[in-house]
Structures are given as C-alpha cells and as structure tokens.
Amino acid sequence: MAERIVVIGAGGFGRETLDVIEAINAAGGAPKWEIVGVVDDAPAAVNLERLGARGYPHLGGIDATRDILATSAMAIAVGSPATRALLAARLIEAGARFATLVHPSAIVGSQSRIGEGSIICAGVQVSTNVGLGLRVHLNPGAIIGHDAVLADDVSVNPGGVVSGDVSVGRGSLIGAGAVVLQGLSVGEGAVVGASACVTRDVLPRVVVKGVPAR
Ligand SMILES: CC(C)(COP(=O)(O)OP(=O)(O)OC[C@H]1O[C@@H](n2cnc3c(N)ncnc32)[C@H](O)[C@@H]1OP(=O)(O)O)[C@@H](O)C(=O)NCCC(=O)NCCS
Structure with missing residues (x-):
C-alpha cells in the first residue's frame, strides 16, 4: 500500500519534489507514495496559484496540519539550507518521519x-x-x-x-x-x-x- 507523503514548501522546489515523487510512482510496480498535499506556513500568492495549476492542495501551515503530518512521511522541499534545518528541528520535535x-x-x-x-x-x-x-x-x-x-x-x-x-x-x-x-x-x-x-x-x-x- 502506498505511504502518505506531505511536501513541506510550496515554492518552486516543492513542485520539483512533487515531480520526483510522481516519477518514483511511475517507475514501475505499485505506486510507492500517496501525495496528500503541500504544507507551507506562508505561501506566496504566485506559488499558491502555480500549485493549484499543478493539481495539489495547500493544506495549511505546520501547526494547523499536525494531525495530517502525524500520519504521513514528509519531504522538506525548501531550498534554503538554514530554513530547512530550522523546519527539520521543529518537525522532528513533533515526531516527523522524513522520506x-x-x-x-x-x-x-x-x-x-x-x-x-x-x-x-x-x-x-x-x-x-x-x-x-x-x-x-x-x-x-x-x-x-x-x-x-x-x-x-x-x-x-x-x-x-x-x-x-x-x-x-x-x-x-x-x-x-x-x-x-x-x-x-x-x-x-x-x-x-x-x-x-x-x-x-x-x-x-x-x-x-x-x-x-x-
Ligand atoms: C554569490 C551570491 C551568493 C551573491 O549574492 P548577494 O550577496 O545577494 O549578491 P548581490 O546579488 O547583491 O550581488 C553583489 C555583487 O556580486 C555580483 N555577483 C552576484 N552573484 C555572482 C556570481 N554568482 N558570480 C559572480 N558575481 C556575482 C553581482 O553582479 C554584484 O556585483 P556588483 O557589486 O559589481 O554590482 C549569489 O548571487 C549566488 O550566486 N547564489 C547562488 C544562487 C543560485 O545557485 N541560483 C540558482 C538557483 S536554482
């Protein structure tokens, strides 16, 4: 059965990460991942528009989506290394599993x-x-x-x-x-x-x- 996954980060690298996940699913056999959507505390309007066009929902910010995150693997798709490390620390505290x-x-x-x-x-x-x-x-x-x-x-x-x-x-x-x-x-x-x-x-x-x- 496919494992649920949430992408953290609604920017360009978030959508590139969706491409990676879709390619893994298409590579053969049963799909590995069920993409639940994208989490971002403060998505830019242009990114929300692009994400909508891409066909995946913005689920909300991290605090508002704790229940979803608790039952999903996560991919932190934020290009800035410093921001990524800070997000990881916050999510690890909440018991995150990273894909x-x-x-x-x-x-x-x-x-x-x-x-x-x-x-x-x-x-x-x-x-x-x-x-x-x-x-x-x-x-x-x-x-x-x-x-x-x-x-x-x-x-x-x-x-x-x-x-x-x-x-x-x-x-x-x-x-x-x-x-x-x-x-x-x-x-x-x-x-x-x-x-x-x-x-x-x-x-x-x-x-x-x-x-x-x-
Ligand atoms: C080098 C870098 C970190 C500098 O960022 P910054 O401190 O914000 O620099 P600025 O944009 O203010 O530019 C400062 C000066 O450096 C020059 N400069 C900027 N990036 C440069 C680069 N990669 N190589 C040579 N010169 C560069 C600018 O032309 C400017 O010159 P000037 O003072 O003569 O006008 C950044 O430009 C960079 O290359 N980051 C990597 C980005 C990347 O990989 N992008 C692809 C994402 S997919």
Missing part, C-alpha cells in the same frame, strides 16, 4: 550513502563511496564525485559539481553550475556563488564567487 526521495533517472554509485530526508532530482550523478547527510538536496544535473562527503542540509543547485574527496560542511549551498575542485573543503554555512570555480578551501559562513572563487 528519502531519489528520482529514477539519477545514478547513485556503489557504497554511497544517502541520509534520511534527502531529495535527489532528475539527472543527478552521485559517484562511488559518497556520503550524503540528512536532508541533502541535489538539484537537477548536479554531479558529486567519488568519496565526497556532504553534511546535513547541504544544497547543490542545478548543474553544480562537487569533485572527488571534497567535504562540504553542514548547511552550505553550492550555487548553480559551480565547481568545487577535488580534495577541498567547504566550511559550514558557506555559499559558493553560481558558476564559481572553487580552487581553495572555503571557510565556514563565507560567500565566495567568481573564477577562481574569492
């Missing part, structure tokens, strides 16, 4: 580990012996090299490349199309700008951009 979602077109190599609550989108490539923490988001087309370790609540935006043996600290964001060269470390809460090429270690909570990234 781990991997689009069927993603490739995950041998010995790689995917933390609970992670969302891996279409066309992602995860190499061998990669460690993904809790609630890691890999957006479409991201590539993660061999032996890389991404801590909890890391986001790699579309087309981002994390090379082999890189370590990415908790809550960091790797921008769209950015490249982190092999063996480097990106500190906790750091941001790598879109299209940057990271050639040196990035300190915690620092924003870097450009080629080479500064």
